[in-house]
Amino acid sequence: MRILTKLALGLALLGTASTLPGCGGGGKTKVEALSEEDMSKPGPLFRNGVQVLQSPNKDGAIDYPLAYERFARAAELGNHPKAHFNAGWTAEVLGNSDAAMLHYKAAYDADPAYEAAMFSYARMLASQGMGSEAEALYRKYLENDPKNLEVRNDLVKSLATSGNHGAALAEAQEILLLDPKNAQVYRNLAAMYHAQGNYGMAQLCSEKALALNEGDFGTYNNLGVTYLEQEDEAAAIEQFKTAIKLDPDGFEANTNLGFIALNSGDYALALKSFTEATKANPASVEAKLGYAVSLRGNGDFNKADGVYNEIIKIDPANRIAYYNAATLHYVYTKDFNKALKYLQAYVDAAAGTIGPNDPVFEKMDEVRAAKTAEEERIAEEKRLAQEAKEREERNKKLLTDLGAQIDTFEAKVTANADCLGPEVVEEVMMVIEQGRMVVEAQETSMAPDMKSMFDDYYEPTIDDGIAACGAGGGGGEELPAEEEGGELPEGEEAPAEEAPAEGGGE
Numbered sequence: 337m338r339i340l341t342k343l344a345l346g347l348a349l350l351g352t353a354s355t356l357p358g359c360g361g362g363g364k365t366k367v368e369a370l371s372e373e374d375m376s377k378p379g380p381l382f383r384n385g386v387q388v389l390q391s392p393n394k395d396g397a398i399d400y401p402l403a404y405e406r407f408a409r410a411a412e413l414g415n416h417p418k419a420h421f422n423a424g425w426t427a428e429v430l431g432n433s434d435a436a437m438l439h440y441k442a443a444y445d446a447d448p449a450y451e452a453a454m455f456s457y458a459r460m461l462a463s464q465g466m467g468s469e470a471e472a473l474y475r476k477y478l479e480n481d482p483k484n485l486e487v488r489n490d491l492v493k494s495l496a497t498s499g500n501h502g503a504a505l506a507e508a509q510e511i512l513l514l515d516p517k518n519a520q521v522y523r524n525l526a527a528m529y530h531a532q533g534n535y536g537m538a539q540l541c542s543e544k545a546l547a548l549n550e551g552d553f554g555t556y557n558n559l560g561v562t563y564l565e566q567e568d569e570a571a572a573i574e575q576f577k578t579a580i581k582l583d584p585d586g587f588e589a590n591t592n593l594g595f596i597a598l599n600s601g602d603y604a605l606a607l608k609s610f611t612e613a614t615k616a617n618p619a620s621v622e623a624k625l626g627y628a629v630s631l632r633g634n635g636d637f638n639k640a641d642g643v644y645n646e647i648i649k650i651d652p653a654n655r656i657a658y659y660n661a662a663t664l665h666y667v668y669t670k671d672f673n674k675a676l677k678y679l680q681a682y683v684d685a686a687a688g689t690i691g692p693n694d695p696v697f698e699k700m701d702e703v704r705a706a707k708t709a710e711e712e713r714i715a716e717e718k719r720l721a722q723e724a725k726e727r728e729e730r731n732k733k734l735l736t737d738l739g740a741q742i743d744t745f746e747a748k749v750t751a752n753a754d755c756l757g758p759e760v761v762e763e764v765m766m767v768i769e770q771g772r773m774v775v776e777a778q779e780t781s782m783a784p785d786m787k788s789m790f791d792d793y794y795e796p797t798i799d800d801g802i803a804a805c806g807a808g809g810g811g812g813e814e815l816p817a818e819e820e821g822g823e824l825p826e827g828e829e830a831p832a833e834e835a836p837a838e839g840g841g842e
Contacts, residue, residue: 367391378414381406385422397646398618400429411439417446421453428460429619431651436460444473451477458494467498485511489520496528504528519549526558530565538562553582557589569596580612587616587623594626603633621651628660637669648681658682662703672707676700731780734787739775741790742768749798755805756798767794 367387374380385406392398407423410416424439437460443453454473461470474491478484488511495504505528511521526541542559545552560575573596579589594609610627617623624647631640644661647654658678666675679700683690690696746768753761771790774782 375409376413378410378416378419381410381413382416382419382422385410385426389426392618397649400426400619400650404430408439411442415442415446417443417450417453420446421450421456424453424456429650431621433460433464437464455490458490459497462494462497465498467495467500467503470494470498471500471503483514485515485518485520489518489524492521492524493527496524496531501528501532517548519545519552519555522548523552523555523558526555526562530558530562535562535565539566551582553579553586553589556582557586557592560589560592564592564596572596580609585612585616587613587620590616591620591623591626594623594630598626598629598633601633603630606630607634619650621647621654621657625656625660628657628664632664632668637664640664644678652685655682655686658685659699662699666703666706670710672703672710675703676707679703728780731783732778734783735775735778735780738771738783738787738790741787742771742775745790745795745798748802752798752802752805756801760798760801764794764798 368384370380370384374384385403388399388403388406404423404426407419407426411419411423420439420443424436424443427433427439428436437457440453440457440460443450444457447453454477458470458473461467461473471491471494474487474494477487478491481487488507492504492507492511495501495507505525508521508525511518515521522541522545526538526545529535529538529541539559539562542555542562545555546559549555556575556579560572560579563569563572563575573593576589576593576596579586580593583589590609590613594606594613597603597606597609606626607630610623610630613620613623614627624643628640628643628647631637631643641661641664644657644664647657648661651657658681662675662678664675665671665678679696682696686694686696746765749756749761749764749768756764767789771786774786
């Protein structure tokens, strides 16, 4: 089954958890309970939000909605830039781009020197088509640091993302004037050409980036995406594998390779790839969807169901998660009630946005019909099983009766052996031996045929033979053949008949 979502092309500019202030490394953190007083203070709320992000459950899932609630409340109470930034990051994870941009803007407005807030705000502006606003933020920063090529490259990405390709190319040329061997700018140009559908130029720029930096795993990933667009799957796979070799935890390459593996039915490779992808970016719903399907493909239905529930908790309106979860139980576990429960949950979550002709209702009818068919199949299997059981019991009874019948029949044949003749007795004794073997081996399936053979043929045949023998048709001495004319006296011969003389007369 294919997931109805596009491949993760590795060209997105979303950050990862490592970029989130207050969420540095370390092991799992205990989430402290907040008192009523704490709920009114920005400091405890902020710290609690960080604890939530650092405390995945046993399956690795993080309660992002709770973390967002904590950061948003802290930002509301204290207008602290870091609280706004963390709220923006968490909102972005939850797919709420509008809220994310508002929080990033609030963080930047509260502290214009907060670089992470500026970059994230500019990125969100570019992603939503507000390239001129994003450009203004980057250029304002570059006024004080014009040779910051990293920021200039971010400007190129921003311009390309917002569709301002001419300005992006001009800025890229400025970077190359300052640093002709800047590999990053070629990677950004490759991404821009890819977005334009100019895959030949995208490939050339990627190859140039690799010539300048053969260890740039991101470029291998983007080159793989370009090959994929050119329908050269084998070459794409090699590029993704190279990217993963250089960066085993790489999110984009693992995700891309995972989806290719799913499409080809290689669930083992898909599971390996999506396991790494979800570790690299636990917040990615797309990677979780691929992970769930690969788990299902490997027969781990319970864990797949758990991942779908995680996705639905993060994104309650995710249609694909509800549908895939329903398919898991409809097709594979045959738990039709659970499948219907997921579909109904989607209807409830999408209330007010779907009409009466939405495909979900047809899918629900399909599941109900399959449930009825399965119940009928199970009932028929039970009926056939009961019939087989009853037949087995009857046949066992037949075998018991057959054993006694054979004993009686053998005694009858033995008592009348002289009457029946040796050939008949030999044949019947062979049949009796076969019957005994069937009884001793408890071959219940052969009981009806063996019983019928004795009842319908051998018993009547032997009884008829015995009856004929008793009526004079057999036994005693044989009489000599009677000659015509009666017996002749011993020693005399019959006179030869003489022929009359020719011509007649005496």
